[in-house]
Every structure is written in C-alpha cells, then in structure tokens.
Amino acid sequence: MKGKKMRKRMIGIAAVAASAVLLAGCGGGGGGGSTAGGEADFTADPTGDLSAWGFENADDVGQSRLDYAEEQLSDVKVDLDATAFDAQKFTTRIASGDVPDVVQMDRRYVTQYAAQGLIVPLDKCFEAQDVKPDDYWYPFVVDDVRYDDAIWAVPQFYQPPAIILNKRVMDQAGVTSEEIDTSDPDALLGAIAKMYQESGGVPSRLGFDPVSTGQAPLWILGMGGQLTDDKGAPTLDDPSNVAGIDLLKKINDAQGGYAAVKSFTDSFDTFGDNNQFVTDQVGAQVNAQWYPNVLSPYVDQIQIEAVPFKNSDGEPFSVAGGSAFVIPAGAKNPAAACAWMIDLTSEDAWAAAAAARAETRKGDGGINTGLFTGSPGPDQSIRDEYVVESGNAGFDQTISTYYDVLDYGQSFGSSPAGQDIQNELNNAITAALLGDKSAKDALAEAQKAAMRAYDNATAGG
Numbered sequence: 001m002k003g004k005k006m007r008k009r010m011i012g013i014a015a016v017a018a019s020a021v022l023l024a025g026c027g028g029g030g031g032g033g034s035t036a037g038g039e040a041d042f043t044a045d046p047t048g049d050l051s052a053w054g055f056e057n058a059d060d061v062g063q064s065r066l067d068y069a070e071e072q073l074s075d076v077k078v079d080l081d082a083t084a085f086d087a088q089k090f091t092t093r094i095a096s097g098d099v100p101d102v103v104q105m106d107r108r109y110v111t112q113y114a115a116q117g118l119i120v121p122l123d124k125c126f127e128a129q130d131v132k133p134d135d136y137w138y139p140f141v142v143d144d145v146r147y148d149d150a151i152w153a154v155p156q157f158y159q160p161p162a163i164i165l166n167k168r169v170m171d172q173a174g175v176t177s178e179e180i181d182t183s184d185p186d187a188l189l190g191a192i193a194k195m196y197q198e199s200g201g202v203p204s205r206l207g208f209d210p211v212s213t214g215q216a217p218l219w220i221l222g223m224g225g226q227l228t229d230d231k232g233a234p235t236l237d238d239p240s241n242v243a244g245i246d247l248l249k250k251i252n253d254a255q256g257g258y259a260a261v262k263s264f265t266d267s268f269d270t271f272g273d274n275n276q277f278v279t280d281q282v283g284a285q286v287n288a289q290w291y292p293n294v295l296s297p298y299v300d301q302i303q304i305e306a307v308p309f310k311n312s313d314g315e316p317f318s319v320a321g322g323s324a325f326v327i328p329a330g331a332k333n334p335a336a337a338c339a340w341m342i343d344l345t346s347e348d349a350w351a352a353a354a355a356a357r358a359e360t361r362k363g364d365g366g367i368n369t370g371l372f373t374g375s376p377g378p379d380q381s382i383r384d385e386y387v388v389e390s391g392n393a394g395f396d397q398t399i400s401t402y403y404d405v406l407d408y409g410q411s412f413g414s415s416p417a418g419q420d421i422q423n424e425l426n427n428a429i430t431a432a433l434l435g436d437k438s439a440k441d442a443l444a445e446a447q448k449a450a451m452r453a454y455d456n457a458t459a460g461g
Contacts, residue, residue, distance in 0.1 A: 040124070040327070042124050042128040042334060042338045043128045044335040045075070045335070046073050046075065046076050046333075046335050046340070050076050050079065050101050050337060051079050051081075051099075051100045051102075051333075052079070052080050052102040052103075052104075052340070053080075053103045054080070054081075054104025054105075054325070055080060056082055056083055060357055060360045061357055061371065062353075064349075064352045064353045066078075066344070067352070068343065068348065068352045068353075069344050072343045073336065073339060073343065076339075078340070085103065085104060087109065090103065090105075090118075090328075094118055094328055099328050099331055100331070101327065101328075101334065101336065102325050102340060102341060103119075103327075103328060104325050105323060106322075106324075107141075107145055107153065107324045107412075108321075108422060109418065110145045110152050110414075110418075111152065111232060111416050111418055112416050112457055114148070115232075115416030119152055119327060119328050120326075120327050120328070121150035121151065121152055122150075122153065122154065122338070123150055125327075125338035126151065128335075128338060129338060129339065137155055137376075138320065138375070138376060138406070138409060140320045140409040141155045141322065143414060144320060144322070144324075146414055152326060153325060153326045154345055155374050156323055156324060156325070156344070157323055157372060157373060158374040158409065159321065159322065159372045160289055160372070160402060160408075160409060161215060161286055161319065162306050162307065162405055163208075163285065163286055163287070163307050163308070164292070164304055164306050164398060165180060165284045165304060165305045165306060166277055166282055166285075167303040167394060169195055169283040173207075174194060175191045175195055175207075175283065177307055180208065180284050181307075182222065182309055183310040183311060183313065183315075184314075188208065188251070191208070191283070191284075192207030192254050193207065193254060194207065195284075196254065196255050201256065201260075202260060203260055203261060203264040204264075204281075205281055206264065206265070206285075207255065207283045208251060208255075209282050209284070209285040209286065210251050210252070211265075211285070211287075212252060212258065212261075212262075212433060213429055213430060216422075216425050216426055216429050217412050217425065218309060218318075219244040219247065220244040221319060221410055222244065223243040223311065224240050224244075224311070225238060225240045225242075226238055227241075227413045228413035228415045228421065232413070232418075233415070233454050234420075234424075234451055236428065236446045236447040237443050237444045242439045245433075245439040245442075245443075246439055248433060249433050249439070257434075258430070268281060275295070275298065277302045277304060278301050278302055286309065289369075292402070293369055296366040296395075297366060299367060299390070299392050299395055304398050305394045305398055306402070309405075316405045317405075318405045318408050318410065319411075320374075320409040325345075345374075347381070350373050350375070350382065351378070351381070353371060367390045368388070369387070376406070379403075379406065383403060416457035416458050417450055420449070420450050420454070421450045421453075424450045427442075428445065
C-alpha cells in the first residue's frame with residue numbers, strides 16, 4: 001500500500017512539473033526558444049539572459065572557468081544562483097515554473113531526473129557544439145549520465161580513489177607497501193594487525209581505514225559485485241555483492257569493530273593541522289584524489305606514498321564519481337545553456353583553470369597535484385605543464401599513483417534510483433558491519449527498498 005501511495009506522489013510531481021514546463025514555454029529568454037512544448041533548438045546563436053544554478057563557493061578553478069565562459073559568450077548575461085544543489089528545491093522550482101536554464105548536480109542524480117522527464121537529453125546539444133562525448137570524456141564518466149540511449153548531462157571532474165600510505169607508521173611496524181593489497185585479504189589483514197593500536201579497547205591508531213560507507217560502491221564493485229543491471233534496475237541482492245561487505249567486516253573487526261572504527265574516524269581532524277597523517281592515527285586510508293591537496297601544507301610533517309585500490313583479480317580499480325550540468329525541461333534559453341556548459345568544460349576552460357591553480361600554488365607555496373577534469377586530454381596537458389617534481393619523492397609518487405589509476409575507472413551504474421541505491425547500500429553495509437544482520441539479509445532488505453524507489457521513478461515510463 002505504501003508503494004502505491006509513493007507512486008501516486010511521484011506521478012503527481014511529474015504532472016505538476018509537466019504543467020509548469022508548458023507554462024514556462026510562454027516566456028522569452030534568448031536564442032533557441034524554450035524546451036517546453038517541443039524539441040530545443042541548440043543551433044541558435046547564444047544570446048539573452050541565462051539562469052544558472054551551481055558553483056557554490058567557487059574556488060580558483062571554478063571562477064576561472066566562469067570567467068572564460070563569460071568571455072566566449074559576450075551576448076549572454078548569466079544570472080548565477082551560487083548555492084548548493086538541493087533535490088527538493090529543484091523539483092519545487094520546476095513545479096512552480098521557476099526553471100533555471102542550467103543546473104549543476106552530482107552525477108548520481110542525473111538519470112533519476114531523466115526518467116522523470118525533468119531534464120532534457122543533450123545529444124543534439126553535443127552535435128551543435130561539435131563535441132563527441134565518448135571521445136572527449138572518459139567513457140565511464142559518460143556512462144554515469146547515459147540512459148535510455150541518450151546522454152543527459154555535461155560531466156565534469158573524475159577524482160579517483162586510491163590508498164594513501166603513512167610510511168612512518170608502516171616502517172615502524174615493519175609493513176611494506178606490497179602488503180596493502182585489497183586483492184589479498186590475508187596480507188592486508190596481517191598488515192593491519194601489525195599497525196593497529198588501541199587503548200582500553202578503544203582504537204588509537206588504525207592499520208587501515210577503508211572508509212566503509214563513504215566508499216561503499218568501491219568495495220562492492222571492486223570485489224566483483226554489481227549495483228544495477230543494464231536497464232538501471234537495482235541488483236543489491238546479487239550474491240556477488242556479499243564479498244565486498246565480508247571483506248569490510250573483516251577489516252573493521254580486526255580493529256575493534258565497525259562502531260569503534262567509525263567513532264574514531266569521526267574524531268579525525270581531516271582538514272586541519274592535526275589530521276590523521278600528521279598525528280599517525282592511520283597506517284593507510286582510502287582517499288579520493290583531492291585529498292593530497294589537503295595534505296600539501298603538511299608535506300614536511302608527513303611521510304606518504306600511495307598504492308592503487310585493487311579489484312579481486314589484482315588489477316587497479318576505480319569508480320567515476322563527479323558532478324555534471326543539466327538543462328531542465330522548460331528552460332527558456334537552451335541554446336545559451338548548451339553553449340555555456342560546453343565552454344565551461346572545454347580544453348581552453350580547463351587550461352585557464354590550470355593556470356589559475358598554478359598561480360594559487362605559487363602564492364601559497366603548495367604542491368600542484370594537477371586537475372582531474374573528467375576528460376583525458378585536459379588531464380594530460382595539465383599534468384605535462386604544471387605537475388613537476390616537488391622535492392618530496394613520496395608526495396610525488398602519491399600524485400603519480402592517482403594519475404596511474406585514471407584509466408581503470410568504472411561507472412557506478414546509471415539508474416533512475418541512483419541516490420536510493422546508494423543510500424540503501426550504505427544502510428545494508430552498516431547493518432552488516434555492526435552484526436545486526438548477515439550481509440545477504442541486509443542486501444535483500446536493501447534491494448526491496450531500492451526496487452520500490454526504482455518502480456516509483458519509472459512509473460508510467
């Protein structure tokens with residue numbers, strides 16, 4: 001009965017949004033006409049007013065790209081709502097007819113809104129701008145926003161995870177880099193045992209922080225599991241998903257149990273002067289590519305290197321998270337929106353961003369770790385020009401490791417229930433790691449909830 005009520009609610013939202021889209025088509029806004037009531041003309045000259053929502057707290061990289069796009073589109077006036085994306089606010093704005101021309105969001109949301117008809121496909125936008133998505137971006141980045149034989153967003157960023165090693169702790173414990181191998185549980189658990197410390201049953205040093213829920217898809221997919229099928233339906237109860245959770249449980253149990261590990265890691269000064277590598281609270285930790293930037297000011301206080309996360313076959317493995325730009329249904333200026341999104345993610349925009357970051361690093365004396373744009377061409381050119389030897393061999397090796405794993409990415413899986421799948425997976429992993437349920441039972445329960453969300457999202461589709 002609850003599922004039927006939820007389905008009616010989602011259908012109601014879509015109906016209200018559709019009405020708002022039709023009303024929005026009455027307004028003017030510049031070249032290309034509205035997306036309401038017909039197919040957008042992405043070939044028109046980009047002119048007029050452009051309403052955009054994104055770039056919250058834009059840093060040097062974001063601001064330089066905004067400046068570049070503004071220079072390219074001199075006949076377009078951009079009104080930027082630089083606040084964080086909010087799913088409820090997004091659907092409310094569309095339902096009320098207050099439709100932005102461009103919205104920036106996490107790629108995990110994109111297919112959800114595509115299935116609901118709340119955003120428009122962009123294949124003709126790419127054609128109009130002479131961009132071939134599968135050639136320009138990493139294919140698995142594009143796969144994040146591919147659904148129903150169309151591409152629904154302009155992606156940006158792909159910051160792969162790897163394992164940062166605290167060589168000071170490892171050397172003290174007699175642990176080698178080769179032992180931090182996620183494809184060899186026995187070696188990994190042995191290394192953890194050598195490095196782990198506790199006081200009164202409470203962890204004071206983790207041998208290895210797997211970031212169990214924050215990096216849940218990495219562990220599930222890396223150990224041979226799958227989160228969705230080829231249509232985007234959730235597959236959380238697939239037996240292949242148990243292996244990743246079982247390994248996570250062994251890692252946590254070897255260090256006092258998940259509750260103790262989580263409590264300890266929550267206390268880390270992750271972004272501060274007393275972060276876990278300065279204070280030797282970890283021997284190794286899974287981190288996304290951006291974290292070496294956080295560690296850069298402390299290069300003289302830490303001794304780090306990195307190794308790739310490895311899948312069950314012993315090969316480097318990564319997952320392709322990041323954000324993207326979409327055009328909502330009912331956008332009044334799709335031609336300008338299309339041009340703006342492409343300009344923001346062009347090679348020249350990333351070159352401007354790289355130059356800005358280089359100036360920032362020149363000013364603060366930090367180490368340039370490069371930019372991971374989601375596109376192999378800009379990634380390589382930025383690395384060639386700006387990522388130079390820092391004088392710290394371990395830090396340079398860490399940067400190099402993140403570049404090395406770029407080609408080993410995999411999409412999370414494009415699904416109309418992507419966010420719900422992520423949330424339910426985290427719930428299942430937490431229950432299993434706490435010992436409240438077996439991995440199999442927790443995943444079965446998560447599958448039921450995720451499938452309800454999928455059915456709601458695709459109702460009438």
